[in-house]
Amino acid sequence: MTSNRKDDHVQLAAQQQRQPAAYNQFDDVSFVHHALAGIERSEVSLVTHVAGIEWPLPLYINAMTGGSVNTGAINRDLAIAARQTGVPIATGSMSAYLKDESTADTFSVMRNENPDGFVMANINATTSPVQARRVIDLLRADALQIHLNAIQETVMPEGDRSFGSWSKNIEEIVHGVDIPVIVKEVGFGLSSDTVSALQKMGVRVMDVGGRGGTNFARVENHRRSQADYDFLDTWGQSTPACLLDVQGLGVTVLASGGVRHPLDVVKALALGAAAVGVSGRFLATVLDGGAPALITQITVWLDQITALMTALGARDIETLTRCDVMIQGDLRAFCVDRGVDTRRLATRSTSGVVSPTVDE
Template sequence: MSYASRKDDHVRLAVAQHRDSAAGQRPSPFDEVAFVHHALRGGAEHAVSPATEVGGARWPVPLYINAMTGGSVRTGEVNRGLAIAARETGVAIASGSMSAYLADGAVAGTYRVLREENPDGYVIANVNANATPEMAARAVELLRADALQVHVNAVQEIVMPEGDRDFSAWPRNIARLARSLDVPVIVKEVGFGISADTIARLAGLGVRIVDVSGSGGTNFALIENARRRSADFGLLADWGQSTPACLVDGAEVAAAQGVTLLASGGVRTPLDVVRCLALGARAVGVSGHFLAILEQDGVAALIAEITDWITRIRQLMVLLGAETVSELTRTDVLLTGGVAEIARLRGIEPGVYARRSR
């Protein structure tokens, strides 16, 4: 199967999965994270700054459009819409995997449109963990990218009919990329989560930014299983850790190692964004929800949605009395259900989060 056909399949199946998930209203681990309401701690909206810093760059808001697609005519148009939305709202944007471009330069335009439509924005290129420094440099050059995402997706590859079966070189390759590139390297999962142990190992490899990308959003095990003739790999449908669980697990290690955490995976609302920020993420990425709006209602609707999210993030910060993103990490958070249980199993006392403001 060609790269173009695979990319089109991914978009089609991701949008269908998001619609099914929204219709089914499945419980989310984010609902196991709640804020303690302190009635007299509200602030003033004019004093709130949602700006954040990632890789030495200032982002006006702690929100970004995360990696999705590219490599075919259809996905090039998806990237065009996403790039226009990023330009009009000021959020950062990441490319989908650029493997198709690295294999066939003829599809360069389906990725380059991210920069053409968003000439002054923060754009992130994306390669897999097998990419050589030369390949990564080509990807960065094509987009004039401000950073490079390196996605790690062993679960997806195992389920993918034509996927890789050898991941042993990934640590060595990631270290080479971190050393050789002139832009920040962000290591990102694709929806199965990154543990504290992995964050520590990545820090040792020279990586300073990690997107935990937990489960609960677009599920590539299900997407790739749907592409298998016999759909015989459903056993991995619930693999991995949720985004809140990953943040709770990894925040202390990341801080000790000087690693900036980003969060994505299953983010449904501006409240989920603020929950992630309170659990230690510096910024939060959204893919499936934004893609579904773009596909269903068009770019104007997506711009309106992102603009509304930015407003709501500011207002939630006002409610919590947090004038900056970093101040959200001192708010009192109640961890319950599975997130609290995972924290305990990993040696973290959930009650500490409920008393942070003291």
């Protein structure tokens, strides 16, 4: 059943990616154009820092899949692309491995094909510290992702229905492993309240995982015989909304969810993300053209990210957080209700307002 579910997830996620591009709240973010801001391309650095660790690039392949023969082949292609481009990479949820050790190679292929890369293992919030150490050992993982997916579980026909132990489990894992722990949402967003609660548990890095990309409420609803949860299709906060909501909390924030192209990456970095993760867009590329196609795509994206930073006059990721940005539309309405001062963002290049990105 787990293998079938993993294959279903891939198929349904890919179908969403192949639909016509739709509006998401990254479209409500724009840069104020300063025509003389540009610098020399050779001055631009893409280096960033996550959990005190230097990443050469602010882009990573985020959690997708694993647990079946087909998804193991996908993970192999993803790992090859990560190795060839130098981007960090995360496995999909390793719950399948904890239930059935015969699926181990569908996850360990990521380390085997990418022996020197930065690899993150992924588990759910019901995992014990002992189990967490098992997946870390299998992957020789450099960091551990814990995903939060209460809405997905609610819609999933065979999903969990009890979430009261999650906070306790997360805190125990944070103190029970010796590598950085990253808590992430799967597409419904992390609020500032959630981020503050996670800080108290000892979590120092969060991936906001906002609405706008692969919609797991919709994925799971397609798997229901009556498809009776379609009213949750728009649940959650977008990635830009989350980034704006959590500014000033002094935590390293990663961004994923709804990232469609390099401009979205640069917008997320400007809103305070230390790095940006992509899943759905890269999944569709791998399914269509394998590792070579994804290598080409990531290479082009990195080149275009550098080009955009050059035009903006941003020598590094921190400088990007001083670029003037305008917030409009539905995203501006969210900011008004949540008490986010968008006017300061539009003039921060001269006012000295900086969006914190790292915990150095």
